[in-house]
Amino acid sequence: MPLVSMRQLLDEAARGGYGVGAFNVNNMEQIQAIMEAARETQSPVIVQASRGARSYSQDRFLYHLMLAATELYPEIPMVLHQDHGNSAETCKSAIALGFTSVMMDGSLMPDGKTPSTFEYNVKTTREVVEAAHAKGVTVEGEIGVLGGIEDGHGAGLDGLSHLTDPDQAAEFVGLTGVDALAIAIGTSHGAYKFSKKPTGETLKMDRLIEIHKRLPNTHLVMHGSSSVPKELQDIINQYGGKLRPTWGVPVEEIQLGIKNGVRKVNVDTDCRLAITGAIRKVFTEKPEEFDPRSYLKPAREAMRRVVALRMTQFGQAGHVGDYAPIPLEEMAKRYRELSAA
Ligand SMILES: [Zn+2]
Numbered sequence: 522m523p524l525v526s527m528r529q530l531l532d533e534a535a536r537g538g539y540g541v542g543a544f545n546v547n548n549m550e551q552i553q554a555i556m557e558a559a560r561e562t563q564s565p566v567i568v569q570a571s572r573g574a575r576s577y578s579q580d581r582f583l584y585h586l587m588l589a590a591t592e593l594y595p596e597i598p599m600v601l602h603q604d605h606g607n608s609a610e611t612c613k614s615a616i617a618l619g620f621t622s623v624m625m626d627g628s629l630m631p632d633g634k635t636p637s638t639f640e641y642n643v644k645t646t647r648e649v650v651e652a653a654h655a656k657g658v659t660v661e662g663e664i665g666v667l668g669g670i671e672d673g674h675g676a677g678l679d680g681l682s683h684l685t686d687p688d689q690a691a692e693f694v695g696l697t698g699v700d701a702l703a704i705a706i707g708t709s710h711g712a713y714k715f716s717k718k719p720t721g722e723t724l725k726m727d728r729l730i731e732i733h734k735r736l737p738n739t740h741l742v743m744h745g746s747s748s749v750p751k752e753l754q755d756i757i758n759q760y761g762g763k764l765r766p767t768w769g770v771p772v773e774e775i776q777l778g779i780k781n782g783v784r785k786v787n788v789d790t791d792c793r794l795a796i797t798g799a800i801r802k803v804f805t806e807k808p809e810e811f812d813p814r815s816y817l818k819p820a821r822e823a824m825r826r827v828v829a830l831r832m833t834q835f836g837q838a839g840h841v842g843d844y845a846p847i848p849l850e851e852m853a854k855r856y857r858e859l860s861a862a
Contacts, residue, residue, distance in 0.1 A: 524590060525846045527600040527622035527659035528700045530565050531784040540779035543567035543602060543742075544828055547574045552586050554824035556594045562838035563830050567622075567785060569602040572633075573672035584618055597841055602661075604787070605674045607633045612649045612660075621849065622659035624703065625649040625772060626674070628666045628683075633674040639693070646697040654698070654860075655850030661785070662699035664689055664690050667744050668709030671789065675700030677702040680709040680745070683769070684728060691735045698860075701785060703738040704732055708745035708770055710851050711791050715768040724770065726777055733782035737789040740784040746770045747790035753827070756798030760805040772834050779836060786835055788828060792824045799823035806834050 534541050546552050546568055559566045568590075570583055578586075587601050602622040603615035608631040614621040627642035629635060637645075646662045653660045668680030676683075685704040694702060706725040708714065715723055733741060749769030757764055775786055803816040810816065832838050 522595050522846050523713040523848070524591060524601050524619070524621045525598050526657055526849060526852045527567060527602055527661070527785075528588060528852060529657075529844065529847050530600055531566065531701060533565070533840070534837065535740065535785045537777075537836075537840055537843065539840065540775070540783055540786050541565060541567055541837045542828065542835050543569045543604075543785050544792060545569050545571060545574065545604060545787075546583070547577050550821040551792065551796075551824060552590055554821045555828050556590050556597065558825045558832055559597045559841070560594060561825075562832045564832040564837040564839075565598040565841055565843075566749035567600040567602055569604040569757060571604040571672040571674065571800050573608060573674075574604075575615075579619055596763055598846060600659075605633070605671070606649070607631050607674065609645055609648045609652070611767070613652055616653055616656055616658050620658065622661065623649065623653055624661040624663070624746060626663045626703070628663040629674075629676060634676055636676055636707065639689065643696045646693075646699060650698045654856035655853060657849030657856070658702045661701040661703060661742055662693065662697055663703035663705075664693045665705030666702070668707070669711045669714070669745060671710030671745075675710055680705065680707040680714070681723070681725075684725060687728070687732045687735045690691065690732050694739050694743075695735055700851045701741070701742050702736070703742040703744050704729065706743075708743060710745045712744060712747075712749055712764065712794070713767045714749065716772065718768050718775070719770065722839055724774060726774060728785070729778055730781045737782065739782070741778070741782045742785040742787065743770070743775060743778055743783050744787045746775055746786045747788050748772050748775075749790055749794065752775060753791065753794040753798055757794060757801055760798070760801035762797070762801055776834065786831075790829070791827050795823035795827045796820040831855045
């Protein structure tokens with residue numbers, strides 16, 4: 522199956538009332554882990570690459586690995602998504618490369634650090650929507666500013682300082698025509714999201730529910746939504762790691778989000794923790810090993826397990842065969858008809 526647009530996948534998820542995990546990749550083993558988890562759980566998938574991942578993998582390697590995945594897993598609908606595009610140029614280069622979905626994060630200036638103005642966000646996101654929709658490619662925007670820093674991207678603020686305003690979110694979607702919207706409700710990127718189990722004071726699920734009421738037809742996106750399970754932290758620390766105690770977003774809060782319009786759930790930290798724990802374990806238990814496969818195989822397997830678990834928890838499991846892929850040209854035609862209407 523060719524890569525499909527994220528819009529098709531999220532529309533289908535909305536019809537089915539489930540969420541779809543979006544997992545970050547930088548290399549072959551991570552792509553393989555996701556694809557094996559998808560096959561095992563019969564899930565459609567979103568694979569995403571940050572700017573850092575694109576630079577690490579030199580773009581073309583990543584793209585061709587994804588093409589290999591479409592050949593080897595033809596039954597699985599897959600989206601290749603640009604995570605946190607910092608400028609229209611980044612998004613346009615992703616579209617030119619063959620990504621089927623892009624995020625224009627206009628909540629920050631192109632430096633990826635400085636919070637922007639609403640006007641700048643609307644203008645830049647609108648430019649990306651026009652370029653992307655002409656090719657049938659999906660656009661995710663962001664309003665409000667997420668906490669933390671991921672791959673060098675982020676204002677480094679705590680998750681509560683720029684929460685998404687529901688009125689502004691509705692205005693933003695109306696002005697830009699984005700397909701999906703990342704909202705700030707207290708989540709942060711990275712491993713250190715919360716210093717204790719999050720409550721209604723730190724994770725604003727009521728805000729999410731309010732935004733969904735205002736925008737019932739916009740697919741909401743939860744960023745920074747790793748659960749950072751203690752078991753995965755413990756493995757790392759047991760084998761010589763030095764993680765400080767930390768809490769992520771509880772799976773039941775994500776499931777509440779999915780009941781209230783969240784269709785895309787970004788997960789990166791959990792996969793990183795699983796991989797690092799597995800590698801540390803081999804290094805500690807078998808210091809004589811020097812074949813990279815001896816630790817990359819368990820690392821891949823550990824990531825596969827956590828991805829399969831999330832796919833089941835988000836509800837995408839079992840939905841692999843729900844739909845026939847819509848070619849991007851057809852998606853472009855639909856956007857043209859919609860804007861003419
Ligand atoms: Zn993010």
